[in-house]
Amino acid sequence: AQTIHQWPVAEIKAVGSPLSLGCTIKGKSSPNLYWYWQATGGTLQQLFYSITVGQVESVVQLNLSASRPKDDQFILSTEKLLLSHSGFYLCAWRGDNQAPLFGEGTRLSVL
Amino acid sequence: QQQVRQSPQSLTVWEGGTTVLTCSYEDSTFNYFPWYQQFPGEGPALLISILSVSDKKEDGRFTTFFNKREKKLSLHIIDSQPGDSATYFCAASANSNNRIFFGDGTQLVVKP
Numbered sequence: 001a002q003t004i005h006q007w008p009v010a011e012i013k014a015v016g017s018p019l020s021l022g023c024t025i026k027g028k029s030s031p032n033l034y035w036y037w038q039a040t041g042g043t044l045q046q047l048f049y050s051i052t053v054g055q056v057e058s059v060v061q062l063n064l065s066a067s068r069p070k071d072d073q074f075i076l077s078t079e080k081l082l083l084s085h086s087g088f089y090l091c092a093w094r095g096d097n098q099a100p101l102f103g104e105g106t107r108l109s110v111l
Numbered sequence: 112q113q114q115v116r117q118s119p120q121s122l123t124v125w126e127g128g129t130t131v132l133t134c135s136y137e138d139s140t141f142n143y144f145p146w147y148q149q150f151p152g153e154g155p156a157l158l159i160s161i162l163s164v165s166d167k168k169e170d171g172r173f174t175t176f177f178n179k180r181e182k183k184l185s186l187h188i189i190d191s192q193p194g195d196s197a198t199y200f201c202a203a204s205a206n207s208n209n210r211i212f213f214g215d216g217t218q219l220v221v222k223p
Contacts, residue, residue, distance in 0.1 A: 049209040090154050099145040100211055102154035
């Protein structure tokens with residue numbers, strides 16, 4: 001069975017500080033991977049997707065970047081956090097039936 | 112332009128009642144429509160999904176209907192339970208496309 005794990009579970013960071021969030025999927029070879037952002041009480045906004053190692057496509061510009069250093073790993077990062085980066089970050093992989101299947105999420109608070 | 116519109120924004124039903132959530136979309140290339148259930152503090156979980164070649168799919172108490180001509184879909188929950196209280200999202204995508212668009216969500220409360 002496939003499992004997806006996100007780290008950390010939660011972060012509290014200062015404005016202007018760097019950020020790195022991670023996602024690992026096990027049990028699935030060469031998965032399509034996605035990053036989503038969700039404001040409190042809001043919809044899911046797709047940020048990035050990746051279909052293979054080293055290849056990442058940006059969907060929206062939010063002063064964030066993403067990388068796919070390994071087949072099973074997807075990283076979201078920024079060098080300078082903004083207040084607007086606060087929210088819930090979700091990593092997902094594309095299931096066999098085409099639907100994104102989400103991890104547990106990382107709650108980010110920028111102060 | 113919002114690709115997927117969802118209504119209502121919030122809904123309260125009594126235990127045992129039927130919940131109906133609706134979504135509409137614009138892009139005629141969309142052919143896959145998943146519904147998700149999200150509890151506070153958790154990631155969304157895939158609930159049920161339908162392809163555009165079908166007009167109905169059922170899974171236990173959950174049924175999704177699809178109307179291609181009107182570009183609308185709906186989620187029906189029969190015998191709604193307090194444990195169904197959550198936020199529900201519809202989504203849409205085109206075949207083999209890695210762009211998936213979500214509605215704004217419906218916050219459902221089922222009262223005992």
